[in-house]
Amino acid sequence: MLDPIHIQDLWRPALEILILAVLIYFVFKFVRGTRGWPVVIGFVVVLLAWNAGHWPPLTSADGGWPAAQSAANRVEADAGGSAVAFVPLFAAKGSDAYLYPLTLDAVPIVASEKAAIVVVLCDTFWTDGCDGFAEEAWLAQSQLGSMLKIDRFHAAPDRILTVYRKVP
Numbered sequence: 581m582l583d584p585i586h587i588q589d590l591w592r593p594a595l596e597i598l599i600l601a602v603l604i605y606f607v608f609k610f611v612r613g614t615r616g617w618p619v620v621i622g623f624v625v626v627l628l629a630w631n632a633g634h635w636p637p638l639t640s641a642d643g644g645w646p647a648a649q650s651a652a653n654r655v656e657a658d659a660g661g662s663a664v665a666f667v668p669l670f671a672a673k674g675s676d677a678y679l680y681p682l683t684l685d686a687v688p689i690v691a692s693e694k695a696a697i698v699v700v701l702c703d704t705f706w707t708d709g710c711d712g713f714a715e716e717a718w719l720a721q722s723q724l725g726s727m728l729k730i731d732r733f734h735a736a737p738d739r740i741l742t743v744y745r746k747v748p
Contacts, residue, residue: 647736664682664690670702672706678701678735697744698727701741702714724746726746728746730743
């Protein structure tokens, strides 16, 4: 059941919609059967067409949630139950798109120093040398010790994930 505070917050928009619907009804009733009726219908058709043309796409160009979940499932399989850390090479971009599905699957996410699996996210739009050079350069300066590359794949257009396992 809704909290009474929420019901009090919702009455005003509901009343405004009701008043607007009544006004639209009476305007249509008044104009119907006159020479202005085709103009009103034309205006409504143009307004609906314009709105339909501005709808967002059903799936984003980068694959959206299905692509992020697929990549997270692959990282989870590579991790095999070990703790995972994500390192985005372009820090402003972040890695939340992949962390969220992993969090939902209860995969332990930790700092790169404590993780057994380190996933390097390289965005080819922002970082030069992805798909090998940029990740290896990060690995050389990371001071995380010896790491073995176990997987590298394109998670989405312009995004490459490289999965490393720390060598004991």
